[in-house]
Every structure is written in C-alpha cells, then in structure tokens.
Amino acid sequence: MLLLERRPVASSLMRWASPLLALILTIITGFVLFLVMGKDPVEGLKFFFITPVSDLSGLSELGLKMAPLLLCAAGLTVCYRARIWNIGAEGHFLMGALGASVMAVQLSASSGFWVLPLVLLTGVLAGMLWAAIAAGLKTHLHCNEILTTIMLNYIALNLLLFTVHGPLKDPFGFGFPQSVMFADSTLLPALIPGTRLHLGLAFGLLAAVAVWVLFARSFIGFQLNVVGQDHRAAAFAGFSVRRLTWFAFLVGGATAGLAGASEVTGPIGQLVPQVSPGYGYTAIIVVFLGRMDALGIVAASALLALTFIGGEMLQIAMHMPKAVTGLFQGLLLFYLLTCDAFIHYRIRRKKTALQPLSAAVTTAPQEA
Amino acid sequence: MGLCMTAAIRLKLENIVKEYPGCRANDGIDLTVGAGEIHALLGENGAGKSTLMKVIYGVIQPDQGRIVWNGHEVQVDNPAQARRMGIGMVFQHFSLFETLTVAENIALSLPPDEARNRNQLNQRIREVSERYGMALDPRRYVSTLSVGERQRVEIVRCLIQETTLLILDEPTSVLTPQEVSALFATLRKLSKEGCSILFISHKLEEVRSLCHTATVLRQGRVSGDCQPAEISATDIARLMVGDDTPISTQVTAAKPGATLVEIRGLGWKSKDPFGTSLSNVNLDLHKGEIVGIAGVAGNGQDELLKALSGEIRSGTGTISLEGLNIASLFPDQRRKLGVAIVPEERLGRGAVPDMSLADNALLTASGQGLVSRGLIRSGRVRAFSREVIRRFGVRCTGENNTAGSLSGGNLQKYIIGREALQNPRLLVASHPTWGVDVGSAVAIHESLVRLRDEGASILLISEDLDELYRLCNRLGALCDGRLSPLAPTSELHIEQLGQWMAGEFESGEVAHAVA
Structure with missing residues (x-):
C-alpha cells in the first residue's frame, strides 16, 4: 500500500522540479490526445512547441504575447506572495485597455512626446481604480477577494463591450463594435523594426526586475512575505496588513492596467472586444508555474505565450479547434498543482508485513 | 492467553516503539503499572510522554511492542475501545463543549442507551462527584465553570465509565495551589479503591508528594525508574535531563530604580x-x-x-x-x-x-x-x-x-x-x-x-x-x-x-x- 506522508522539511528540489515535471506530463498527455484524435502526435507537438519559435518573426510574436502575460504576472506575484488571491488581472487589464483607449481617442488630434505617456498612465490608473474596489471591499468589509475580483472581471468586460458598441464606436466602422484607429502619436514604438514586437515587452521585463528588487531587497517585500506566511506574526511585528493589502492590489492593478494599455496602443492600435484572449487568467498560471519568483515568471510567461501561438498554429496547420490552447494551459496547471503536492509530501510504501501479524494478535476486548 | 499470575499488574508495556518522520518518539519503552498505583511519567518536553499516552489510549498505534492489559495482550485500536476496556484519559487541553451543560458533555461520551436517561445520568454524576470530593452541578453550562471545575467534569466523565486506569496529562498546570491539593485528595482516594493512575508531569515536588512510583523518559527511552518519595528532586531532575546540563540558576537580588x-x-x-x-x-x-x-x-x-x-x-x-x-x-x-x-x-x-x-x-x-x-x-x-x-x-x-x-x-x-x-x-x-x-x-x-x-x-x-x-x-x-x-x-x-x-x-x- 502507498502512503502520502508529510516531509519533515519541504523539498526545495521538488519546488523547481515540479514545473518541469508538469510540463513533461502535459506533453505526454498531449501526445496521447493527438493519437486519440487520429492526428500525428509528433507533428502536432512540433507545430505546437517548435515551429512558432523557429524564426525571428515567430520569436517576435512570442515576445508580443509574453508582454501582457509578464506584466499581469508581475503584479499578481506581489499579491500572491502576501496570499492575496487576486483573480482580477483580467478585469484590471480590460479597464486599462478601456481607459487608455478613451484617452487615445480624445488625443487623436494632438501630437507631442507627452501624448503616449499620458495614454499609458490613464490605462495604469484605470487598472488601479478597478483593483482599488476589490482592495476596499477586502480591507473594510472583509469580502473574499477571489469572489469580488472574478465578478469585477465580468463587470469590466461588459463595460468594455458597452463602450465599443456605444460611445467609442467608430462612426465609419461599418457597424463593427470597435473604436477608431489610434493616431500615430498614441502608438507604442516597435522594439525590433520590421516586427510587431513593441515596447510592452520592455515594460514586462522591467516589471520582473522590479519584482525581484521588491522581494530580494526591500522591506516592503519582506513585510508582504510575512503577511503571506503568517498573519499573526505580521500583527505582532506591527506591520499594517491593511496598508500592505492596498499596496499589493494597487501594484496588481497598475501592471495589468499597463498591459491592457500597451495592448491597445501596441499591436492592435484600436479598442476591440477581443482585446484579451484571457491574458489575465493565464497570468495566474504563469505566477504559479514561475514559483512566484521574478526569473521564474519570465520563463513561465514565455512558455504560456507559446501555448497561445502554438494553439493558433494547430488551428491553421492541423485544423484543430481553438480550445486546444485552453486545454494545454489547463493541463499544465492541473499537473503543476498535482506535482506541487510533493513539495510538502512524499510517497512511502507502507510495510505490509506487519499487517497480518498484528491483525492476528488482535483479540476480543478484555473486560476488567 | 489468560495466565493470571500477574493479577496485580494492570498495565504492562513492553518495548514500545513509535517512529515519526525524522524522529523516534518512543524507542523501546517498558512500563508497568500496578492496580491502585499512582505512577508518574516524567520527562522533558519531547521526551516521548505524550506519544506513549496516545499509544495506551489508542489514539495512535505503536510500530512495535506489546501492550498487556490485566494479563492479556491487546491491541487498542481507538479511544472508544480504550474506554470500553476501562482506560480513561484527561488531556491537557480539555475536550468540552462550552455551550453545553455538564451532563450533556458527559452524555456525549457514553453509549447511547446510557446517555438517554438524563435524570438517571444526573443522579450518577452527583453521586460520583460527591463521593470523590469534586462537587459538580450537572445542569450548569461548561462556559460558566472555572478551569478547575472543567477538569472535574473531565475526571467525572472518566469515572462514570468504570475506569480502572486514569491517565492525567499535566493536570496541575491549569490549577491554583488550592485546587491542586483538592485534586490530589481525590486521586489518593481513587487509588485506595484500586484505580490505577498514570500521572504525567514535569513538576517534581508534586510527583514526590503524590506518586508511588515513577518512570522517567529521556529522548524516547526510559532513563530510570524510581520511588519519587525516596530520592531528591535534584536526583529526579538528573534522570530527566542527563548529566551535563545545569539544573537551575542562582538569582541575585534586584535593585529596583525609578x-x-x-x-x-x-x-x-x-x-x-x-x-x-x-x-x-x-x-x-x-x-x-x-x-x-x-x-x-x-x-x-x-x-x-x-x-x-x-x-x-x-x-x-x-x-x-x-x-x-x-x-x-x-x-x-x-x-x-x-x-x-x-x-x-x-x-x-x-x-x-x-x-x-x-x-x-x-x-x-x-x-x-x-x-x-x-x-x-x-x-x-x-x-x-x-x-x-x-x-x-x-x-x-x-x-x-x-x-x-x-x-x-x-x-x-x-x-x-x-x-x-x-x-x-x-x-x-x-x-x-x-x-x-x-x-x-x-x-x-x-x-x-x-x-x-x-x-x-x-x-x-x-x-x-x-x-x-x-x-x-x-x-x-x-x-x-x-x-x-x-x-x-x-x-x-x-x-x-x-x-x-x-x-x-x-x-x-x-x-x-x-x-
């Protein structure tokens, strides 16, 4: 018989082996899945994982998808380290996109170096505003942030749909629910000329560096860690849990808001209903896969960006359904959470030899 | 199996071993408790006292070793079985519902047919508690009781079930000195009537005044058996901590200022x-x-x-x-x-x-x-x-x-x-x-x-x-x-x-x- 037994100390090897193990298991499951569907599994996995990154334009597309994931994940890392389960990056992202778009449309006639920063800042503030609602509900009314942030995501999505169907709708857009194309002065410059890769990736990498500094060097990062590990120790030390909660939410809102703003001012250039294919949700997987660590989330965001592009690739090349992206992401998270159990637990074979012996010894209860 | 040559021995543990990941909490412990004996189990924190108690009370199963109860080898599968055999235990942290009355709390641990007749139960609670000098009103809510009174509820709960071995885990740590004296009087009376008592403590003077025999544990093993009244507290402490540890400190007088x-x-x-x-x-x-x-x-x-x-x-x-x-x-x-x-x-x-x-x-x-x-x-x-x-x-x-x-x-x-x-x-x-x-x-x-x-x-x-x-x-x-x-x-x-x-x-x- 196998027993799941608690380890005396958490395994640090397993902490980092777990994401790799999850990736391997995902690939194996994908292999079986392709077989069952009657597709060539080697071909399928090649299209999913290798073809997208085999040339410069493919790599730049990867960077393009990485940017919003990394930005959202950086903010979520700050929240999750403090065990604040903010699921609202999607909502912050949509609000950031919406805010930046409103400002970009307003400033379409202006030019000057200040226009783009102002547009981005509006997006950041809109994301922070959305996060502030959840923060206030948590610190003042003790509302569970998981529920409030999920519901706020839906509100944000509907707000965005309302806007593109109404106030921001392009009057010459043949009735399509989308805004006008933004003026050049409000667009992010390309990072590599000739590709769609824009400054957003630089923002993402900077955010990852900031997260590293925050948790490796700063006292606020230490306080967030303590709050996450032990509320009572934080109260004993005199750290203000309320202030730290606000800090984490606002950082989460700011980075996701910037991601949304970068998306509309970057590759898209206008506000459309499908501005996010679920970046805010995928970023949650990125944070867990990246072990809430700065370098880890950079690697994990690249991997998950690949699932977006690989999924598109499979749709085109092998006529697979769109759901394949979500399926691979879900498999990855599922296996990761499973493998994470072995950080704190290990499997032990129970000594079965003792069992029949002691069973034989068991006699009827003795009455005194 | 029923060799009754050891009628006076109520409980005998032989070579009990219990291992946890990373530590051997009990490492071959022998222990013998006679009928009517007040037996102290001494040791520092982490010496293995609590583990041994849990083995006797059926909370955990030993990896090795024999438990002999009234001359018969037994396996204690769970606390309910231990209670049926006549083993009662009072934990350091009481297991009582504050929002229930004394009688309701006691009824919870009884077989359903005994618990049903509440008047009879109230009567029994009064009888038992008065007989051992632990006055209790069965109708009072536990939340209104002092810590000492709550302990009485726990003890009465054991005694009502015809307990012949009562295990007390650090019972005096929650009591005032007066309450300790009252508890000891009760325990001595129980002992005279033939109930064995296993008394877990690290307070040496108490053990010396109450207990007939003592087993001292150190790092999961028995470091000595003694008759505590016969030897000094310092000698017992030596058994507990080993030879190379200072036992107490000399404190100079304070000179308070402003x-x-x-x-x-x-x-x-x-x-x-x-x-x-x-x-x-x-x-x-x-x-x-x-x-x-x-x-x-x-x-x-x-x-x-x-x-x-x-x-x-x-x-x-x-x-x-x-x-x-x-x-x-x-x-x-x-x-x-x-x-x-x-x-x-x-x-x-x-x-x-x-x-x-x-x-x-x-x-x-x-x-x-x-x-x-x-x-x-x-x-x-x-x-x-x-x-x-x-x-x-x-x-x-x-x-x-x-x-x-x-x-x-x-x-x-x-x-x-x-x-x-x-x-x-x-x-x-x-x-x-x-x-x-x-x-x-x-x-x-x-x-x-x-x-x-x-x-x-x-x-x-x-x-x-x-x-x-x-x-x-x-x-x-x-x-x-x-x-x-x-x-x-x-x-x-x-x-x-x-x-x-x-x-x-x-x-x-x-x-x-x-x-």
Missing part, C-alpha cells in the same frame, strides 16, 4: 463571548526589576500582553512609559520607544516558521539600522542574527536555518536574544520557558536577570510558580482579566498567591466567598 511604566485603569472588552476582558488593571514597573504575573491560563494574560505590545489598542486607560502615553501606538512605534515583547506562541507569532533566522531577526529588529530607505541591509541583518546566535548560545548550523527547524528551547533563546540585543527598556515575556528543555530554561532565566541588571523593567507572565518565585521581586496574579495587588515575593505566601489566582483579592469578594 518608575518606568505606569499602567492606570487599563481595560479592554473582548468581542468573543467566551473571551476574557481586561478590567481596571493598575500596575507600576520600576527599572531594574522583574515583576511576575501568575494566573491560570485564559485569565487575561494574553490580552494584557497584547495591550502592552500594541496588538490591542482599542482599550481604555493609560499606559505611560516615562510620562508618555503609548496606549494608542502601534507595535512598531512602541518598539522604537524600547518596548520588547516575547509572546507565548513562539512559532506563528514570535517567529515565522518557514523563514530563516536572519529574516526572523528582521521581523522585530528592523529599527536597529537593518533597513535603510526601504531597502534591507542584508549584511547587517546576518551580522545581527549571528550575534544573537553567538551571545545566547542558540544551537543551529547558522542564520540560514529556518525558525521551524529549531527545537522549542533554542528558538526561544533566539527570540529572547533578538529582543534583548535591542536594548529594551521594557521587556514583557509570556511563558518564556514553557515547553523548553531545562538547559535552555536556565539560559533564558540568566538572560532575563542580566537584562534586569542592565536596568530594564521586565514583566514576566507565567503559570510556573517556581519560576516566578525564583526570578521576580514582586508578584501578583490575574484572574478573569483583573489584576490582584502586587506584593514583594519574599513576603507573599504561596497560599495567598493561590487565593489571588482564584480571584479573591477585593475585600467585598473575599467576604462574599466566606459567607
């Missing part, structure tokens, strides 16, 4: 209906003295500590530190003014288990130049942490050890050292040696005295009266959130302190109790 802290009319209302509120606490602390607060657990000790640390700020009254009222300041602000706190819970409040010792230094010592402009100066943090480890003899491999990997005693030395190295003006320590090995306890006592001699005021909250009498120059007691008057230790008789612990310290109240 007043440092004045607490006036401190009150706080608990939001929890079963919590303890503080009312009208008045207390002066002088520089260079240790003031002790005795009391049975749950009488406001934790609340007093939190009110002083700043974790509770919503109370009434004033706490002035050399004239400055700090009652509304946050913990970190108070720490900057020289207030240091050693809370009762080492892990999870005083230290974060999964963080390194260095990070745990930062938890409260950030004001010692360890942080500059929001950034951690990790070199200084490590140096501070190493200094604590070196000066206070913390046994570990370095400042990167996690707090959770240290033994209780070593972690406590680290926490006290962390606070002491910040040169506090006021140190409040709650149960600093609870569950700590004797060697560490001596080191902790020495560092408290050293801090006192450097001019700090120390408030020591403890349930260990020996500790309070040895270290403090003034003593008082908390009962139900009220503080007794304080008296110089040399003039305070233990009987008087016991009365204070029971709440008899206001003239009206005493008269009421007498009437």
Whole structure:
C-alpha cells in the first residue's frame, strides 16, 4: 500500500522540479490526445512547441504575447506572495485597455512626446481604480477577494463591450463594435523594426526586475512575505496588513492596467472586444508555474505565450479547434498543482508485513 | 492467553516503539503499572510522554511492542475501545463543549442507551462527584465553570465509565495551589479503591508528594525508574535531563530604580463571548526589576500582553512609559520607544516558521539600522542574527536555518536574544520557558536577570510558580482579566498567591466567598 506522508522539511528540489515535471506530463498527455484524435502526435507537438519559435518573426510574436502575460504576472506575484488571491488581472487589464483607449481617442488630434505617456498612465490608473474596489471591499468589509475580483472581471468586460458598441464606436466602422484607429502619436514604438514586437515587452521585463528588487531587497517585500506566511506574526511585528493589502492590489492593478494599455496602443492600435484572449487568467498560471519568483515568471510567461501561438498554429496547420490552447494551459496547471503536492509530501510504501501479524494478535476486548 | 499470575499488574508495556518522520518518539519503552498505583511519567518536553499516552489510549498505534492489559495482550485500536476496556484519559487541553451543560458533555461520551436517561445520568454524576470530593452541578453550562471545575467534569466523565486506569496529562498546570491539593485528595482516594493512575508531569515536588512510583523518559527511552518519595528532586531532575546540563540558576537580588511604566485603569472588552476582558488593571514597573504575573491560563494574560505590545489598542486607560502615553501606538512605534515583547506562541507569532533566522531577526529588529530607505541591509541583518546566535548560545548550523527547524528551547533563546540585543527598556515575556528543555530554561532565566541588571523593567507572565518565585521581586496574579495587588515575593505566601489566582483579592469578594 502507498502512503502520502508529510516531509519533515519541504523539498526545495521538488519546488523547481515540479514545473518541469508538469510540463513533461502535459506533453505526454498531449501526445496521447493527438493519437486519440487520429492526428500525428509528433507533428502536432512540433507545430505546437517548435515551429512558432523557429524564426525571428515567430520569436517576435512570442515576445508580443509574453508582454501582457509578464506584466499581469508581475503584479499578481506581489499579491500572491502576501496570499492575496487576486483573480482580477483580467478585469484590471480590460479597464486599462478601456481607459487608455478613451484617452487615445480624445488625443487623436494632438501630437507631442507627452501624448503616449499620458495614454499609458490613464490605462495604469484605470487598472488601479478597478483593483482599488476589490482592495476596499477586502480591507473594510472583509469580502473574499477571489469572489469580488472574478465578478469585477465580468463587470469590466461588459463595460468594455458597452463602450465599443456605444460611445467609442467608430462612426465609419461599418457597424463593427470597435473604436477608431489610434493616431500615430498614441502608438507604442516597435522594439525590433520590421516586427510587431513593441515596447510592452520592455515594460514586462522591467516589471520582473522590479519584482525581484521588491522581494530580494526591500522591506516592503519582506513585510508582504510575512503577511503571506503568517498573519499573526505580521500583527505582532506591527506591520499594517491593511496598508500592505492596498499596496499589493494597487501594484496588481497598475501592471495589468499597463498591459491592457500597451495592448491597445501596441499591436492592435484600436479598442476591440477581443482585446484579451484571457491574458489575465493565464497570468495566474504563469505566477504559479514561475514559483512566484521574478526569473521564474519570465520563463513561465514565455512558455504560456507559446501555448497561445502554438494553439493558433494547430488551428491553421492541423485544423484543430481553438480550445486546444485552453486545454494545454489547463493541463499544465492541473499537473503543476498535482506535482506541487510533493513539495510538502512524499510517497512511502507502507510495510505490509506487519499487517497480518498484528491483525492476528488482535483479540476480543478484555473486560476488567 | 489468560495466565493470571500477574493479577496485580494492570498495565504492562513492553518495548514500545513509535517512529515519526525524522524522529523516534518512543524507542523501546517498558512500563508497568500496578492496580491502585499512582505512577508518574516524567520527562522533558519531547521526551516521548505524550506519544506513549496516545499509544495506551489508542489514539495512535505503536510500530512495535506489546501492550498487556490485566494479563492479556491487546491491541487498542481507538479511544472508544480504550474506554470500553476501562482506560480513561484527561488531556491537557480539555475536550468540552462550552455551550453545553455538564451532563450533556458527559452524555456525549457514553453509549447511547446510557446517555438517554438524563435524570438517571444526573443522579450518577452527583453521586460520583460527591463521593470523590469534586462537587459538580450537572445542569450548569461548561462556559460558566472555572478551569478547575472543567477538569472535574473531565475526571467525572472518566469515572462514570468504570475506569480502572486514569491517565492525567499535566493536570496541575491549569490549577491554583488550592485546587491542586483538592485534586490530589481525590486521586489518593481513587487509588485506595484500586484505580490505577498514570500521572504525567514535569513538576517534581508534586510527583514526590503524590506518586508511588515513577518512570522517567529521556529522548524516547526510559532513563530510570524510581520511588519519587525516596530520592531528591535534584536526583529526579538528573534522570530527566542527563548529566551535563545545569539544573537551575542562582538569582541575585534586584535593585529596583525609578518608575518606568505606569499602567492606570487599563481595560479592554473582548468581542468573543467566551473571551476574557481586561478590567481596571493598575500596575507600576520600576527599572531594574522583574515583576511576575501568575494566573491560570485564559485569565487575561494574553490580552494584557497584547495591550502592552500594541496588538490591542482599542482599550481604555493609560499606559505611560516615562510620562508618555503609548496606549494608542502601534507595535512598531512602541518598539522604537524600547518596548520588547516575547509572546507565548513562539512559532506563528514570535517567529515565522518557514523563514530563516536572519529574516526572523528582521521581523522585530528592523529599527536597529537593518533597513535603510526601504531597502534591507542584508549584511547587517546576518551580522545581527549571528550575534544573537553567538551571545545566547542558540544551537543551529547558522542564520540560514529556518525558525521551524529549531527545537522549542533554542528558538526561544533566539527570540529572547533578538529582543534583548535591542536594548529594551521594557521587556514583557509570556511563558518564556514553557515547553523548553531545562538547559535552555536556565539560559533564558540568566538572560532575563542580566537584562534586569542592565536596568530594564521586565514583566514576566507565567503559570510556573517556581519560576516566578525564583526570578521576580514582586508578584501578583490575574484572574478573569483583573489584576490582584502586587506584593514583594519574599513576603507573599504561596497560599495567598493561590487565593489571588482564584480571584479573591477585593475585600467585598473575599467576604462574599466566606459567607
């Protein structure tokens, strides 16, 4: 018989082996899945994982998808380290996109170096505003942030749909629910000329560096860690849990808001209903896969960006359904959470030899 | 199987082994308890006493070894079976529902047919409790009972089920000296009637006055059997801790100086209906003295500590530190003014288990130049942490050890050292040696005295009266959130302190109790 037994100390090897193990298991499951569907599994996995990154334009597309994931994940890392389960990056992202778009449309006639920063800042503030609602509900009314942030995501999505169907709708857009194309002065410059890769990736990498500094060097990062590990120790030390909660939410809102703003001012250039294919949700997987660590989330965001592009690739090349992206992401998270159990637990074979012996010894209860 | 040549032996354990991941809690333990014998099980925390009790009571199964009950080898699968066999156990932390009555609590542990007839049960509870001198009203709600009375409910619950072996886990740690005497009278009576008692304790004088025989455990093994009345407490202590550990510390007299802290009319209302509120606490602390607060657990000790640390700020009254009222300041602000706190819970409040010792230094010592402009100066943090480890003899491999990997005693030395190295003006320590090995306890006592001699005021909250009498120059007691008057230790008789612990310290109240 196998027993799941608690380890005396958490395994640090397993902490980092777990994401790799999850990736391997995902690939194996994908292999079986392709077989069952009657597709060539080697071909399928090649299209999913290798073809997208085999040339410069493919790599730049990867960077393009990485940017919003990394930005959202950086903010979520700050929240999750403090065990604040903010699921609202999607909502912050949509609000950031919406805010930046409103400002970009307003400033379409202006030019000057200040226009783009102002547009981005509006997006950041809109994301922070959305996060502030959840923060206030948590610190003042003790509302569970998981529920409030999920519901706020839906509100944000509907707000965005309302806007593109109404106030921001392009009057010459043949009735399509989308805004006008933004003026050049409000667009992010390309990072590599000739590709769609824009400054957003630089923002993402900077955010990852900031997260590293925050948790490796700063006292606020230490306080967030303590709050996450032990509320009572934080109260004993005199750290203000309320202030730290606000800090984490606002950082989460700011980075996701910037991601949304970068998306509309970057590759898209206008506000459309499908501005996010679920970046805010995928970023949650990125944070867990990246072990809430700065370098880890950079690697994990690249991997998950690949699932977006690989999924598109499979749709085109092998006529697979769109759901394949979500399926691979879900498999990855599922296996990761499973493998994470072995950080704190290990499997032990129970000594079965003792069992029949002691069973034989068991006699009827003795009455005194 | 039924060889009855050992009729007088109630319980015999042979070579009990129980292994947990990373530690062998019981390593081949033999133990024999005769009928009607009061048998002490002695040992420091972590010696394996609790594990052995759980084996006997069927809470856990041993990996090896035999349990012989009244001459028959048995396997105790669960506590229900143990109770059917006639084994009763009173845990250190009671398992009673506060919102139910005494009778309802007892009924819960009885077979359904016996529990159903409530009148008959009430009658039995009265009979049993009166027979053993533990008066109890079966209709009272447990929430209205004192800790001593709750213990009686637990014991009566065992006795009502025809118990022939009663296991008591540290029963006196929650009692006043008077209540201890009453409990001992009950236990002696039970013993005369043939009930065996297994008495777990680390208080040697109690064991010497009550128990017929004793088994001493050290690191999972039996380090000796003895008749405690025959040998001295020091000899027993030697068996408990081994040869190379100092057993106690010599404390020099204090030389109190000017007043440092004045607490006036401190009150706080608990939001929890079963919590303890503080009312009208008045207390002066002088520089260079240790003031002790005795009391049975749950009488406001934790609340007093939190009110002083700043974790509770919503109370009434004033706490002035050399004239400055700090009652509304946050913990970190108070720490900057020289207030240091050693809370009762080492892990999870005083230290974060999964963080390194260095990070745990930062938890409260950030004001010692360890942080500059929001950034951690990790070199200084490590140096501070190493200094604590070196000066206070913390046994570990370095400042990167996690707090959770240290033994209780070593972690406590680290926490006290962390606070002491910040040169506090006021140190409040709650149960600093609870569950700590004797060697560490001596080191902790020495560092408290050293801090006192450097001019700090120390408030020591403890349930260990020996500790309070040895270290403090003034003593008082908390009962139900009220503080007794304080008296110089040399003039305070233990009987008087016991009365204070029971709440008899206001003239009206005493008269009421007498009437």
